[in-house]
Amino acid sequence: MHKKKKRILLKMGSNTLTKETNNISRGKIEDIANQIAQLQDTCEFIIVSSGAIAVAKQFVKLESKQEDVFVKQALASIGQPHLIRIYQEIFREYGLLTSQCLLSYSDFEKEESKVNITNTINVLVNNNYIPIINENDTVATDEIKFGDNDKLGALTASLLNADLFVIATNTNGIYTKASIESGTPKTIKEVTNFSELTDEVVNSKSSHGSGGMQSKIEAAKVAKEAEVETWIVNGLEDNFIVNAMENEVPFTKIK
Numbered sequence: 001m002h003k004k005k006k007r008i009l010l011k012m013g014s015n016t017l018t019k020e021t022n023n024i025s026r027g028k029i030e031d032i033a034n035q036i037a038q039l040q041d042t043c044e045f046i047i048v049s050s051g052a053i054a055v056a057k058q059f060v061k062l063e064s065k066q067e068d069v070f071v072k073q074a075l076a077s078i079g080q081p082h083l084i085r086i087y088q089e090i091f092r093e094y095g096l097l098t099s100q101c102l103l104s105y106s107d108f109e110k111e112e113s114k115v116n117i118t119n120t121i122n123v124l125v126n127n128n129y130i131p132i133i134n135e136n137d138t139v140a141t142d143e144i145k146f147g148d149n150d151k152l153g154a155l156t157a158s159l160l161n162a163d164l165f166v167i168a169t170n171t172n173g174i175y176t177k178a179s180i181e182s183g184t185p186k187t188i189k190e191v192t193n194f195s196e197l198t199d200e201v202v203n204s205k206s207s208h209g210s211g212g213m214q215s216k217i218e219a220a221k222v223a224k225e226a227e228v229e230t231w232i233v234n235g236l237e238d239n240f241i242v243n244a245m246e247n248e249v250p251f252t253k254i255k
């Protein structure tokens with residue numbers, strides 16, 4: 001009998017996509033494609049990817065006396081088609097098909113939009129297309145102001161009944177605060193109760209990151225309410241999804 005595939009929502013931040021440089025890493029996108037190709041018989045993927053602003057910054061500097069956020073929105077508009085082109089080129093080499101969906105938080109508050117998102121994405125996935133989702137930064141500024149696309153990932157994972165929400169970041173999951181302070185970071189392997197985490201988050205984030213670990217914890221809460229399990233994994237490492245599945249690397253599971 002045909003077994004139902006495990007639906008995985010993968011969130012890639014700018015930081016992991018650039019491997020902490022100022023350029024999008026084609027190698028990282030190849031790593032993602034390679035993993036999806038390895039897992040395609042048992043898993044189906046939906047990707048929430050940032051990186052539009054980072055790509056645009058590689059080749060354009062916008063002149064504007066306007067607020068920073070307007071400039072970011074314009075950069076996102078310039079970078080998004082390039083970001084998707086890079087995904088499309090690389091994924092095609094692995095025999096994988098891609099599509100683009102631009103969403104915003106407010107779309108998740110309207111019943112009609114929710115039904116439309118679900119229907120579109122289900123048709124895409126059922127036809128072996130991998131939807132690549134980003135915030136529609138022309139109309140919404142939630143994520144470029146506060147978030148990390150983490151919440152967008154959580155809302156999408158919840159709406160689309162994902163079996164697993166994987167947040168790729170630049171640490172081996174959530175570390176204990178004491179271990180960060182002593183300089184030997186130690187991963188919290190499993191979280192069942194969010195109150196355990198309130199004291200662990202420290203006030204730092206990576207070079208391109210915007211929300212820090214707190215926004216990932218908030219996202220995991222949203223996912224948990226919809227009974228979706230979240231994994232926070234180190235997306236800088238090669239084969240990070242497969243290795244987490246095989247328990248070969250430290251990461252944080254939030255059930």
Ligand SMILES: Nc1ncnc2c1ncn2[C@@H]1O[C@H](COP(=O)(O)OP(=O)(O)O)[C@@H](O)[C@H]1O
Nearest residue numbers: 013015169174175202204205206209211212213
């Ligand atoms: N307890 C913690 N464990 C791990 N990282 C933490 C913790 N508290 C804060 N952080 C910070 O959160 C960062 C990850 O968030 P962020 O920079 O927004 O990443 P991304 O760009 O992947 O979304 C880490 O690099 C680290 O500086």
Ligand SMILES: N[C@@H](CCC(=O)OP(=O)(O)O)C(=O)O
Nearest residue numbers: 013014050051052053148210
């Ligand atoms: N939507 C925007 C970025 C949103 C954002 O800050 O995301 P992240 O890289 O996850 O911190 C983009 O694609 O550049």
